[in-house]
Amino acid sequence: MQIQQPYLIVLVFGVATVGVAGGLVAVAALFGQRKPTRGKLEPYECGIRAVGDARVRFPVKFYLVGIMFLLFSLEVIFFVPWAIVYRDLVVQSRLFGVIEMGIFLFILVIGYVYVWQRGAFDWAEAERDV
Amino acid sequence: MAAIPTSHYIMLSAALFAVGVLGVLIRRNAIVIFLAIELMLNAVNLAFVAMARHMGPVATKMGGATGLVDAMQGQVFVIFVLAVAGAEVAVGLAIIVALFRHKRTLDVDEVNLMKW
Amino acid sequence: MAVWLFDAAAVVLVACAIAAIVQRNPLYTALLMGVVFAGLAIPFVLCQAELLAALQVIVYAGAIVVLFVIVITMLGSESREALEEQLSIRPAGTLCALVVGILLAALLAGPAVWVWGSQRAESWPTLLSRNTEAFSAALFTGRYIVPVEMASLILLAAMVAVVVMIVRPPPGSNEKTTTKQ
């Protein structure tokens, strides 16, 4: 099980990191003084009293970016194993790897161009489109 | 370190899948139901990986190509599940957002446009 | 050692999953699910699927749950009532659900009994040392070329669907919006 030993170390390191970060927050909470007043606890709005609820609804653009990120990152995860074995693919049959990924990339580019042409990446539009 | 018996994986997978099914059954919030579906897909992924390891050498006997490649069948499925799950989430959340804009609700019991 | 680690992780994961589905606040549900999805990397690594473990974290915890969190925070205050559903505890229903869940888990765990005694994984370690390469080779040396391209097509379809549903057509086009009726 030699191969998994580094992962155990990473797990230990992760626990240590979160422990240190959490510990710092906890210790700092003990030291800081605490004299809350109503004004202090109000949400900051440049000095005036907060108007309305803070949790406003956002333009759908923000969500669209998230979704495009998800779809494109799914495409990218297919590139990773391809890149790992690419040299082997070239050795086995020269053009197979590049053609295989070429088709994949071509389909991706169709989607990209469609999304782009429909103005999904056009943020100036978002101002009007709340 | 001893290898973990495959049965442990299958049981974890079964438990997570059952929790996912329960989530779909008992909740009415569309977002939560969706997350529960993702949980089920994850449980299936886990079963795929575990069975790939379990069946690895057996698959080698059946296949024609190199043993390494054949032993990876289960794992290869997982990456396709990931892709399909991602696409599903993208479209599903788009539907949820569009739905919310119209009906101001996420309750699946109140969304009965398709019913007549 | 590995078995302990696995079992501990399994218990935590199932606990988080249960906590997630009985949570009123969907943001907590999403975050707990994120923990479950990221935590599944542990069994994946213990199963010699390191590449998939990383992809699992990148795709699920890094993209899918982030998207859920963005949607939940984005829908904003008007939706607070819509988001937080009243979890009504009806004893009979809860009991039924529990019975269904246990039966289902037992049914699904059936294969576990089937593979209980058999330990066929011994010859596997010889493949281990280069298993990310093996995985990549399996995916790209030709056998799965059609599924790979199909995956790309599915993602293309998803892209088109999302844009059609969410983006308004540019002003001037006579296309009808699908979001406004």
Added chain:
Amino acid sequence: MLVQILILAIKIVCVLLFVMGMVPVLIYIERKLIADFQQRLGPHRVGPWGVLQPIADGLKLFLKEDIMPANANKLVYVLAPIASMAPAIMMFAVIPFGEPVDVLGHRVGLWLADLNIGLLYVLALSSLGVYGIILGGWSSNSKYPLLGSMRSAAQMVSYELPLAVTLLGPLLLAGTLSMVGLVEWQMSNHWLVLMQPVAFVLFMLCAVAETNRAPFDLPEAESELVAGFHTEYSGFKFAMFFMAEYAAIVSICAVAVTVFLGGWSGPVLPPIMWFLIKLFALIFIFMWLRATFPRLRYDHFMQLAWLRLLPLALASVFLTALVLCLPVPESPALVAAANAGVIAAVLLFELLMRARRRLVQEKG
């Protein structure tokens, strides 16, 4: 066995101390540098040449009152700084600082863990960095933080993609995901920055955006959003966000050094010195950028990611792949030329964009 565990513990403590210790150092260097750029003195009161200033600031923040706004979601509010700090530090688990050395008869690598998927581990952690920011902004229950966090989230996910794609080029050439493997490959071949210059530049651009640094610091644009997602944070939790930002800079620069600049490799000086020299050189670039460029407009900024960097990165990867499968002996110069050829592609793309815009204008 015991010795190994001891060595591991020492290594973990060292890495943690290194990252935490880099934060005050960076703050001091940055303040001095920016002061030089603007012909001011910068901190000079606390300690000789003001070197103790960051420590004094840290102590002050440690003892400050910790204000939690009413209506804040308490649990998430406390978790957010931790969630934004942990991934930045955890990235260091796979960074190799130097060659393996012999300690007490054990061969010890100057890295915590040489994962066989190191590069993906880095990507996974950088994609987790978004949580701290979204949660911090959302839980404060205040408008500026929420706006800042939404912007920040959109920005980070947008630049995440080209960042991941630029790492594919080196992966294609070296064929390994292990960080140590990458450094060793570069030692026996060439530094990857020579073969992938465009990818390196793109990576650095995305790194600046990922760490929310000027000129891409839109989430914390003072003139628009007060302080962005951490407006409502005070005391030590604020300091945590601050530290997280600097830790993220150090870790992303360390990744760039390992992947593109040959990690610890270099003549004469000991390997770890080379690593540090390269690291500080890249960090200097970060500060130089901040001193030189004004902030971008938000729509331009998002378009930069999606319409420029992403296609550019994909083209650079694909051209590299094309060159590798040519029936000629592989030469670094050819690979580099192909990579630079992407620039030509971009100019073409730019021309097409211009033409399209003109067409649209004529129509409208």
